[in-house]
Amino acid sequence: MSxxxxxxxxxxxxxxxxxxxxxxxxxxGQHDDLYTPSMRILLDDEEEKEPEK
Amino acid sequence: MTxxxxxxxxxxxxCGDNIxxxxxxxxxxxxxxxxxxxxxxxxxxxxxxxxxxxxxxxxATRARTDKRFDYLSEPSIISELIxxxxxxxxxxxxxxxxxxxxxxxWLLEQLNKINPAVHYCRVDFLKKQLNIRFDHHQLSxxxxxxxxxxxGYEPLxxxxxxxxxxxxxxxxxxxxxxxxAGFCFGNVMLLSFPEYFGISVHDQSFRQFFGWxxxxxxxxxxxxxxRGYFVSAWQSLRKKxxxxxxxxxxxxxxLFIRTAFEILTRTGAGFGDTxxxxxxxxxxxxxxxxxxxxxxxxxxxxxxxxxxAVHVIEDDKEKPVALSNLKTGHRIMIRNNEIxxxxxxxxxxxxxxxxxxxxxxxxxxxxxxxxxxxxxxRQTGGAIEMEIIKPVSQSYLTQLWNNExxxxxxxxxxxxxxxxxxxxxxxxxxxxxFASLFFWLPTDLKRGFAAFTAVLIVACPCALALSTPxxxxxxxxxxxxxxxxxxxxRVVEQMAAIDTIVMDKTGTITTGDADCVKMxxxxxAEEKRLIYSVCINSIHxxxxxxxxxxxxxxxxxxxxxSEVPGKGIIASLAGRRVLLGNAKLVLGCNEPGPQxxxxxxxxxxxxxxxxxxxxxxxxxxxxxxxLSANYDLFMLSGDxxxxxxxxxxxxxxxxxxYFNQSPQDKLDFIASLQRQHNKVMMLGDGLNDSGAxxxxxLGVAVTDNVNNFSPGSDAILDGRSxxxxxxxxxxxxxxxxxxxxxxxxxxxxxxIGLSYAVTGNLSPLAAAILMPVSTVTIISFTSLATHFMxxxxxxx
Numbered sequence: 001m002s003x004x005x006x007x008x009x010x011x012x013x014x015x016x017x018x019x020x021x022x023x024x025x026x027x028x029g030q031h032d033d034l035y036t037p038s039m040r041i042l043l044d045d046e047e048e049k050e051p052e053k
Numbered sequence: 054m055t056x057x058x059x060x061x062x063x064x065x066x067x068c069g070d071n072i073x074x075x076x077x078x079x080x081x082x083x084x085x086x087x088x089x090x091x092x093x094x095x096x097x098x099x100x101x102x103x104x105x106x107x108x109x110x111x112x113a114t115r116a117r118t119d120k121r122f123d124y125l126s127e128p129s130i131i132s133e134l135i136x137x138x139x140x141x142x143x144x145x146x147x148x149x150x151x152x153x154x155x156x157x158x159w160l161l162e163q164l165n166k167i168n169p170a171v172h173y174c175r176v177d178f179l180k181k182q183l184n185i186r187f188d189h190h191q192l193s194x195x196x197x198x199x200x201x202x203x204x205g206y207e208p209l210x211x212x213x214x215x216x217x218x219x220x221x222x223x224x225x226x227x228x229x230x231x232x233x234a235g236f237c238f239g240n241v242m243l244l245s246f247p248e249y250f251g252i253s254v255h256d257q258s259f260r261q262f263f264g265w266x267x268x269x270x271x272x273x274x275x276x277x278x279x280r281g282y283f284v285s286a287w288q289s290l291r292k293k294x295x296x297x298x299x300x301x302x303x304x305x306x307x308l309f310i311r312t313a314f315e316i317l318t319r320t321g322a323g324f325g326d327t328x329x330x331x332x333x334x335x336x337x338x339x340x341x342x343x344x345x346x347x348x349x350x351x352x353x354x355x356x357x358x359x360x361x362a363v364h365v366i367e368d369d370k371e372k373p374v375a376l377s378n379l380k381t382g383h384r385i386m387i388r389n390n391e392i393x394x395x396x397x398x399x400x401x402x403x404x405x406x407x408x409x410x411x412x413x414x415x416x417x418x419x420x421x422x423x424x425x426x427x428x429x430x431r432q433t434g435g436a437i438e439m440e441i442i443k444p445v446s447q448s449y450l451t452q453l454w455n456n457e458x459x460x461x462x463x464x465x466x467x468x469x470x471x472x473x474x475x476x477x478x479x480x481x482x483x484x485x486x487f488a489s490l491f492f493w494l495p496t497d498l499k500r501g502f503a504a505f506t507a508v509l510i511v512a513c514p515c516a517l518a519l520s521t522p523x524x525x526x527x528x529x530x531x532x533x534x535x536x537x538x539x540x541x542x543r544v545v546e547q548m549a550a551i552d553t554i555v556m557d558k559t560g561t562i563t564t565g566d567a568d569c570v571k572m573x574x575x576x577x578a579e580e581k582r583l584i585y586s587v588c589i590n591s592i593h594x595x596x597x598x599x600x601x602x603x604x605x606x607x608x609x610x611x612x613x614x615s616e617v618p619g620k621g622i623i624a625s626l627a628g629r630r631v632l633l634g635n636a637k638l639v640l641g642c643n644e645p646g647p648q649x650x651x652x653x654x655x656x657x658x659x660x661x662x663x664x665x666x667x668x669x670x671x672x673x674x675x676x677x678x679x680l681s682a683n684y685d686l687f688m689l690s691g692d693x694x695x696x697x698x699x700x701x702x703x704x705x706x707x708x709x710x711y712f713n714q715s716p717q718d719k720l721d722f723i724a725s726l727q728r729q730h731n732k733v734m735m736l737g738d739g740l741n742d743s744g745a746x747x748x749x750x751l752g753v754a755v756t757d758n759v760n761n762f763s764p765g766s767d768a769i770l771d772g773r774s775x776x777x778x779x780x781x782x783x784x785x786x787x788x789x790x791x792x793x794x795x796x797x798x799x800x801x802x803x804x805i806g807l808s809y810a811v812t813g814n815l816s817p818l819a820a821a822i823l824m825p826v827s828t829v830t831i832i833s834f835t836s837l838a839t840h841f842m843x844x845x846x847x848x849x
Contacts, residue, residue: 001256008266012240019236026229036158036178043107043159 065089067205069110085114092205096160099167104160111156112205121388122202124362124373125195125210134194134210136184142172143189147201147208152181161206168192168200183208211357227343231336234278237270238329242821244270248322249818264316267325275309279332297475297518300482304513305332311506324510327820331515334828342522342542346533351540353765354459355429355451355740359394363387366438381441388436395428395441396448402437406430409560411450411740419620429740453716453744469546470792471521475514482512489811497813504813510820511806516799516831520792523832527839528788531848536771537781538759544767547751548785553731554680555723555745558690560738561755562677562703564669564772570602574654574662582607583656587624587631590614595652596622596633599664621652631656670703673776678703680779685731689714689722691741720744740764780846787842794838795831802827 025031063072066082067089077084084090092112096104104111124130137144151157157176161183164171170192174185183206187197201208244263252260279302286302289295305328312323350357362373364386371386376394379385384400387393393406404420411429420426426439428448445451453459486508493501525542532539539545556562576584586609588596611626621634632639632655639653640660654661680686687709688700694712704710711722719737723745726733735742735749738756743764746752754766755775763769770778806823809815843849 001259004259005262008244008262012266015236015240019232022232023229026232031228033177033179036176039155039158039178040162043155044103 065110065112065114066105067093067110067112068114069112070114089114089205092203095167095203101160101163101166104156107156107159108154111154113151122195122198124360124375125198126193127362127373127375130361130373130375131194138189141188141190142186143194144184144186145194145197146182146184147198147210149181149183149201149206149208151206152176152178152183157206160204164200167204168197171197210361211359227336227340230278230281231333231340234274234329234333234336237274237278238326238333241267241270241325241329245322245326245817245821249821260322261319264319264322267323268313268316271309271312271325271328274329274332275305278336279305282335295476295479297471297478297514300475300479300512300514301335301518304509304515307506307509308513311510322817324817324820327510327817327824330821330824330828331513334515334825335518338519338522341526346538349538349759349769351766351769353763354454354743358392358740359428359445360392363391363394376445379441379445381444383441385439385441386436387432387439389432389434391432393426393428393430393432393439395445395451396443397426397428397439397441399424399426400438400440403434404432404437405434407433409739450716450740453720453741456717456720456744459744459747469521469543470789470796471517474517474796478514478517482509482514485512485807485811489813492811493813500813503815504811507810507813507815507820508807511810511815511823512803513824514799514803515824516802516827517796519828520795520799520831520835524788524791524795524835524839527836528784528843531784531839531843532781535777535781535848536759536774537777538769538771540767544751545785545788547732547767548734548782549789550732551684551734551751551782553685553687553726553733555687555689555726555733555735555749557719557735557737557739557742557745558688558696558700559692561736561742562671562674562688564671564757570598571665571667572602572662573665576654576661580656580661582609583626583629583631584633584654586611586626587614587622587633590624591616591622595664595666598666599652602664629657671772671775673778674703676776677778678705680782681706684782685709687711687722687726689719689745691715716741716744720748723748736770737764737766777848780848784842784846784848787846788839791835791838791842795835798834799827799831802830 063083064070065072065085067084070085072083072085077087077090079090079093082093084093089112096102135143135145149161152161158178161176162174164174164185170188172186172188174183176183183201185197192200198208198210244266247259247263282298282302282305285296285298289299308324308328308331312325312328315321315323356376359376362375363379364371365374365379366372366384366386374383379395385394385397399420399422401422404424404426405417406420406426407417408430411427417433418430425442427450428445429450443449446455486505489508490501490505493504522542525545528545529539529542532545581603585600585603586607588600588603589608590611591597609626611624613626614622614624616622617634617638620638621632623638624631624633633652635651636642636653639655651663651665653663678686681704686704686706688704689711691714692712694710697710697712700710711718714722719742723733723735727748727750732751733749734751734753735745736753736755737743737746738754742754746754746764746766751768752766753768753770754763755770755772756763757772759769759771774781802823806815806820809819840849
């Protein structure tokens with residue numbers, strides 16, 4: 001059952017990695033604006049094309 | 054409505070306003086004004102017409118196009134505005150109130166197509182901000198702002214940049230603290246399961262291992278996430294008050310010490326998961342309490358409304374001077390739609406001053422040469438020259454901000470329920486804890502300390518600390534849905550305590566801009582056409598209201614046209630002579646008695662009647678007046694009392710209406726009510742109400758557009774929801790009742806826990822179950838009850 005030590009060690013490391021990733025995202029401002037990207041994605045890229053409607 | 058007028062009704066391709074003239078047409082697209090047309094021309098020249106495909110009529114009306122931005126060439130002003138600059142690029146963030154749809158977003162992020170000197174632009178939609186990085190060698194700040202103005206997105210530039218300050222990154226990193234607490238809580242809970250379910254005898258070594266790991270996970274929770282509670286508890290102790298954070302910090306500390314002790318002495322598993330869960334839930338409560346309205350500011354004063362710079366005339370030359378450098382004796386030039394920044398004497402030009410921002414009064418006032426004009430008015434008409442007689446901060450209006458109501462800390466406001474209760478709660482808690490300690494101490498030392506710590510752990514007022522934030526944040530979002538924006542959650546409790554309501558008249562209980570035009574004249578179609586054609590030439594607001602009232606008509610060319618400032622218009626067209634104006638001009642005598650604003654008509658020396666401009670009371674004024682059953686209702690007005698008769702149906706109590714009130718009078722009136730121990734709610738709209746709003750226990754700014762200027766206040770009420778005011782007041786009382794009930798629920802849980810704890814037999818498992826269960830009960834009770842009450846008050 002000593003494998004538990006290893007498994008728990010792995011899981012904690014993995015969890016810490018995700019926590020670090022969250023910290024990085026938070027600090028680099030990825031959560032500053034959570035609304036605008038949802039609108040931006042709906043806009044077309046090429047403006048020459050006449051959109052329907 | 055006749056068929057004829059339906060056909061005539063076209064709307065502007067750019068802004069969607071009704072079109073009154075047929076002058077502005079390109080490519081079969083109709084525009085209401087030259088401004089709207091020129092935006093379209095700029096966009097079509099740059100092949101950016103997709104702007105109009107995402108949304109219909111996305112633009113703002115551009116009737117006013119005479120904005121001047123040459124003050125942006127002053128380096129000292131520029132340096133106030135920019136975020137960052139080096140040799141090559143400058144980064145600046147603008148607040149643009151008009152950002153409202155995906156077209157805005159699309160266009161503003163295409164600035165590069167119009168001018169390649171713009172390297173990068175990003176819109177933050179909710180904050181209505183535009184972040185731009187540009188090459189300042191190729192494009193000056195002034196050109197950039199003019200470019201934005203050209204495409205219909207004028208940035209709001211003011212020296213009191215609260216929006217930016219408000220959105221400054223939070224230093225307390227609440228989200229990160231929650232992340233750490235949540236991370237540790239999850240891990241500790243999983244690692245505690247073996248202990249709760251039992252570990253077989255030959256796996257005992259794991260027990261040690263799990264215990265140590267749990268202890269390690271608790272460290273960041275206490276030292277990083279929970280640190281704020283210790284700091285706050287310590288500060289309150291030094292001020293000799295017991296706030297809610299004191300028992301919380303005590304609970305956290307005791308939990309941690311006991312857990313560490315049990316792990317180190319190998320006597321038990323400790324309360325690691327209770328500790329982490331407690332901190333995690335508490336921080337969540339803090340998070341929901343912090344509601345931010347990114348685009349609304351509650352802290353505005355006159356600086357965010359006054360211009361950044363004015364034009365000073367020196368040696369026959371005009372030069373932009375920043376407002377802070379303005380001195381008495383300066384000669385200033387104020388153009389159409391510019392605001393007078395300081396009390397000044399009129400030297401030259403025809404002054405027609407619109408004080409609507411100050412008093413809410415829509416009709417502009419004419420001023421004669423040599424007259425003192427108070428700061429805050431907006432010039433309508435031609436340019437005027439003035440000499441400043443008082444510095445900006447000492448003017449009639451702005452000196453209000455020197456009053457002590459603005460300088461003192463606002464600690465006179467009512468204590469919240471939690472603050473009142475937590476004092477007694479802490480005392481009772483400590484009494485029980487020490488009582489159980491001394492009860493067991495003579496017989497069983499270990500049990501005594503076990504009971505002491507268990508009491509502090511179990512009675513930790515987690516549920517109490519959460520009931521207020523969850524109820525209030527639910528209430529806030531209900532208010533928010535009904536266009537009533539509260540500064541913070543405390544305001545709800547302040548509102549529930551109100552017993553006196555004071556209202557401003559103009560702009561608050563009357564609608565500011567949509568004055569009713571009543572035509573007291575019998576005109577035939579031709580006469581209507583004549584008057585329409587005369588009025589359309591004028592920029593006077595009353596004329597604009599008249600021609601809007603008359604609707605679209607054929608426009609006749611005026612052969613002769615002259616405006617007598619402050620009096621009216623004399624014109625002759627189609628062989629007929631039209632006189633339009635006040636009694637003095639048209640009838641040759643003064644208006645008998647002070648009455649509502651009228652414009653008299655005379656065509657070919659035949660008196661036809663007049664247009665009357667009556668104040669229009671907000672919808673729901675009857676319901677609001679019905680509040681007098683439970684509240685003391687007062688009305689303060691800066692105007693004369695010529696509307697007293699009409700107002701008496703709303704304010705029936707004798708002595709509840711006050712006229713001719715200066716801004717200072719209003720403030721003093723509120724203060725005198727407060728001296729009689731009344732809790733006063735003030736509703737106002739203009740800068741002249743600022744003092745009263747600030748002095749009152751609850752200042753509510755009433756506005757027709759929340760993005761527009763509103764004076765500093767505790768809450769901003771959209772005029773459309775004015776009728777719901779009684780429901781809002783009721784609902785705030787409901788919210789406080791909900792908090793009281795949830796306090797009782799959490800007390801019940803505490804009683805159950807305490808009955809175990811005093812015996813000293815609290816198992817970690819019991820604590821680990823009790824804490825989350827009580828928390829979940831409180832959260833679900835408060836949100837369901839708030840929802841139910843909102844439904845009952847018809848707010849959802």
